[in-house]
Amino acid sequence: MTGLVFLLPVALGLGLAGLAAFFWAARSGQFEDLDGAALRILIDDEELRGAIDPITNKVLHHVD
Known part of the structure; x- marks a missing residue:
């Protein structure tokens, strides 16, 4: 239960940051x-x- 006190605000914060x-x-x-x-x-x-x-300072050539 104490994990929810930490995880819920973190999840909401990340969701709002993504939005x-x-x-x-x-x-x-x-x-x-x-x-x-x-x-x-x-x-x-x-x-x-x-x-x-x-x-590279080389000249680029067009190749067909």
Whole structure:
């Protein structure tokens, strides 16, 4: 019974924190474009031809 005194407020606090995080994400536009990230892999990036990778400092080539 003494465990409930500790676990119940912790569970309610975590639930409210999760609910607050969901409302914050919804308000800040995290769920606006759900298909954009999935379809971005299909877009051919012509701009990458001749671009320089900032990590390796090598020229990126477009491979067909």
